[in-house]
Amino acid sequence: MADEGGTATEYAVVPVAEAETPTESKVDLEGSQQQTAEELVAKAIVPVKKEFLRPPPIRPCDRKDEDLERKSNSSSSNVLKEKKSKRQLKRERKQEQKSPLNLCPEVAKTGDVSSCRYNNKCRFSHDLEAFKAQKPDDLEGDCPFLSSEGPCPFGLACRFSGTHKDSFAGGISNPVRRSSEVNGLNKDFQKLLWKNKMKFPKADAQLKLLGLLGPAKSELKKLENKEEGNQALSNGCHATGENGCREAASPSVYDTVDASGNNEHVEGTSVADEIEDDSLVNNEGGPLKKAKSLNEECSSFTEVNNGGNHFGQDPGHISAQIEEASSTDNFAVRTDIYVNSHQRERKLIDFRGKLYLAPLTTVGNLPFRRLCKVLGADVTCGEMAMCTNLLQGQASEWALVRRHSAEDLFGVQICGSYPDTVARTVELIQQECAVDFIDINMGCPIDIVVNRGAGSFLLTKPTRMKGIIQAASGTVDTPITVKVRTAYFEGRNRVDSIVADIGDWGASAVTIHGRSRQQRYSKLADWDYIYQCARRAPKTLQVLGNGDIFSYLDWNKHQSDCPELTSCMIARGALIKPWLFTEIKEQRHWDISSGERLDILKNYAKFGLEHWGSDSKGVETTRHFLLEWLSYTCRYVPVGLLDVIPQCLNWRPPSYFGRNDLETLMASDSAADWIKISEMLLGKVPAGFTFAPKHKSNAYDRAENG
Numbered sequence: 001m002a003d004e005g006g007t008a009t010e011y012a013v014v015p016v017a018e019a020e021t022p023t024e025s026k027v028d029l030e031g032s033q034q035q036t037a038e039e040l041v042a043k044a045i046v047p048v049k050k051e052f053l054r055p056p057p058i059r060p061c062d063r064k065d066e067d068l069e070r071k072s073n074s075s076s077s078n079v080l081k082e083k084k085s086k087r088q089l090k091r092e093r094k095q096e097q098k099s100p101l102n103l104c105p106e107v108a109k110t111g112d113v114s115s116c117r118y119n120n121k122c123r124f125s126h127d128l129e130a131f132k133a134q135k136p137d138d139l140e141g142d143c144p145f146l147s148s149e150g151p152c153p154f155g156l157a158c159r160f161s162g163t164h165k166d167s168f169a170g171g172i173s174n175p176v177r178r179s180s181e182v183n184g185l186n187k188d189f190q191k192l193l194w195k196n197k198m199k200f201p202k203a204d205a206q207l208k209l210l211g212l213l214g215p216a217k218s219e220l221k222k223l224e225n226k227e228e229g230n231q232a233l234s235n236g237c238h239a240t241g242e243n244g245c246r247e248a249a250s251p252s253v254y255d256t257v258d259a260s261g262n263n264e265h266v267e268g269t270s271v272a273d274e275i276e277d278d279s280l281v282n283n284e285g286g287p288l289k290k291a292k293s294l295n296e297e298c299s300s301f302t303e304v305n306n307g308g309n310h311f312g313q314d315p316g317h318i319s320a321q322i323e324e325a326s327s328t329d330n331f332a333v334r335t336d337i338y339v340n341s342h343q344r345e346r347k348l349i350d351f352r353g354k355l356y357l358a359p360l361t362t363v364g365n366l367p368f369r370r371l372c373k374v375l376g377a378d379v380t381c382g383e384m385a386m387c388t389n390l391l392q393g394q395a396s397e398w399a400l401v402r403r404h405s406a407e408d409l410f411g412v413q414i415c416g417s418y419p420d421t422v423a424r425t426v427e428l429i430q431q432e433c434a435v436d437f438i439d440i441n442m443g444c445p446i447d448i449v450v451n452r453g454a455g456s457f458l459l460t461k462p463t464r465m466k467g468i469i470q471a472a473s474g475t476v477d478t479p480i481t482v483k484v485r486t487a488y489f490e491g492r493n494r495v496d497s498i499v500a501d502i503g504d505w506g507a508s509a510v511t512i513h514g515r516s517r518q519q520r521y522s523k524l525a526d527w528d529y530i531y532q533c534a535r536r537a538p539k540t541l542q543v544l545g546n547g548d549i550f551s552y553l554d555w556n557k558h559q560s561d562c563p564e565l566t567s568c569m570i571a572r573g574a575l576i577k578p579w580l581f582t583e584i585k586e587q588r589h590w591d592i593s594s595g596e597r598l599d600i601l602k603n604y605a606k607f608g609l610e611h612w613g614s615d616s617k618g619v620e621t622t623r624h625f626l627l628e629w630l631s632y633t634c635r636y637v638p639v640g641l642l643d644v645i646p647q648c649l650n651w652r653p654p655s656y657f658g659r660n661d662l663e664t665l666m667a668s669d670s671a672a673d674w675i676k677i678s679e680m681l682l683g684k685v686p687a688g689f690t691f692a693p694k695h696k697s698n699a700y701d702r703a704e705n706g
C-alpha cells in the first residue's frame, strides 16, 4: 500500500515481552543497575554492561514536544475538517510548481530556457536567474550520479551541482540517464487503466474457467455464506466482503511525500505527458472518477465450486482452453472443469536457504532493499501494493513495484479481497513488469485492509483464499507465493489445516508469520506451530518461517530444528540491524562500530538520492525515509556493550552511553537526534522542519495488541 500513513503504524507495533512490560520507552537506570543480567533478560530488558548505563536523558522540551504534537494533531484534524476543495488544491499545486524554486526539469538539465518544448504552457518555472538566486548552497559531498552513465538528470537543480563535470554551454543533446531501476509505469498503460479500457484476457478466462464469472456466482456465494456461518466469526471481523461488496480503492495516503520514489523527474515522466494528462488527473495525481467504474462495473465475485472435479484433465488441454478463451471476448468455456491451475507450466523459484528480506511498508523502500542486498540479503520484495489501486493506475501504487538491478531475486507483494481483482492485477504485473514472483498478502493485520476483506481477513475465508490463489496462479506463469499469519484469532490457528491445499491451489511458496492477527506483535512468534505447518506441507510447496529473527543463532536454530522449512524471512531484524544478513552469512555476531554504521547510513542516503532525486525535493524525501528508518535503528545495542549475547528482538534497551559520541547519538530514541544524524548525511533541515515517525517503534508502552 502506498505509504499508508496512520495505518502503517500497526505494522510497527513493537513486540511486548511475554514476561513484563515496562511502561517507559527507555528502561530506567536504577531498574537496570540493580538487577542481574538474568533478571533483566527475564524482563525482556537488554542486559547492557553496568558501566555503560546512564539515566534517561532529561529532555526539557519533552513536555513541550508532546504538547506540540498534540497541537499539531489537533490542527491537522482542523485541516481535515476544513478540507480543501480539489480546485483549491490544484490551484495551490500549480502556484507551487510555478514558484522559481520549481525549475522546469528540462531547463534544469540543459541550463537552456528554450529547451522546454512547452514554453509558457509548461507547469514549471523557466526563470533560471530567479532559481539561481533562491537555490540553497550545495550540500557537502559528490553528486550521487557522478559515477553513472550520462550527466546528472537534475542538472542545475541538483544540490551537488558544484561537483558536476558537464558544462551546460550549448545544452546537452541527449541527457538520458540509463537508470538501474526497472518496472517504471508506462504512461499509455496508465491511461488505459484510468479510462477503464484495459483488457484482462487471461485473468477473465481463468476466472470464467473457475466459475468465478457469470451466473455460477450466486450459487457459489451461497457456499461462502455457509462458510461464514460455520466460521462463527465474532465481532471485529466485519469486512465489506461479507456483504459481497467489492473492495473499494484504498486511499493513497501520502501525507507529506511520495513514499515510493514517485518523483516524476527521476522516473522519466515527461513534462509533455503531464500536460497532456492534465485532463485526466485529479489534484492528487490520481485518476478521475471514470476509473472508479472499474469497481462499479464488476459485481462481487465469490468462490469457486469445488464440485465436478475432473482430475486427470490434461493440463495442456486446459491451458489451450484458456488461450482459446483469451482470444475471444465472447467465449463460452465450461465451468465444470476442475482447473488444476498449478499444473499450468510455471516458472520455478527456489527459496531454499536464501535470506529473504520481508516486505516492509514505508521502510522497505527500494533504497533500503538495495542496501540490504549489499549486506547479504538474497531475496527482496516490494512494499505491499493494493490491487484496486494498481488496477486504477495510481502512480504511487505502481511505484511500489519498482526494482533495482541489484535485486536479482525480486518479488512484488499485492493485497486484494477477491479472485477477480487479484487475477487481473497479476496479469498486469506479469505483462508490465520484470518480477520473479508475486506474493499475495493474506496476513496483513491493518484495520482498513481487513475491513475491506483482504489481508488476514482471508484467513477466515478458506474458500475465498482458494479462489484467489487458483485464479492468480492460473492466470500467470510467474510463481505465486502467499504470506499468512497463523490465524485471524488467537488460539484458533488454522494454517496447518490448509497448508497442503495452498500448494494444491497453485502457490509455489507460503510464508508463515508465527502470530495471529489478533496478537499483532504481542508475544513471541510461535515457531513450533510454524514447524508443524512445514511438516504438513507437501514437498512441492516451499514453506518459509517468519518472526523475531535477530541473530545468526536464531536463523541456525530454525534451519536445524525444522529441515522441512525452506527458508526464513526477516523483517524488523533487518530494519534494526541490516547487517544481520552479513552476520548470518558469516556466522558471527558483528560488533559493528559507529563509524561502520555511519557508512551504512551514508550508503542509504546515496541510494535514496539516486532513487528520489538529488534536487531539493529528492533530498527531503530521502531524509524523510531515512528518519523513518532511524526510528528502528536506535533499538540496536552494540555487541560490545552486552552482558548477554546476542540481543533479542523483543528486549527493550535501557538508556546507555555508547563507546563514543556517535554511538551514543545512534542509541537515542529522540527524533531530534535522528534529525541530527540526518543532517550529517543530507545537510541542514529546511526552516520549519518537523518529523514524527509513522512507525513509533520506541513507543513500547503504546504497543497495540489488537
Ligand SMILES: Cc1cc2nc3c(=O)[nH]c(=O)nc-3n(C[C@H](O)[C@H](O)[C@H](O)COP(=O)(O)O)c2cc1C
Residues within 6 Å of the ligand: 001, 011, 012, 013, 358, 359, 360, 361, 362, 363, 383, 384, 413, 441, 443, 444, 483, 513, 546, 547, 548, 549, 569, 570, 571, 572, 573, 695
Ligand atoms: C514497518 C513494517 C512494515 C511491514 N510491512 C509489511 C508489508 O508491507 N507486507 C507484509 O506482508 N508484511 C509487512 N510487515 C510484516 C513483516 O513482513 C513481518 O511479517 C513481521 O514483522 C514479522 O517478522 P519480524 O518478527 O522479523 O519482524 C511489516 C512489518 C513492519 C515492522
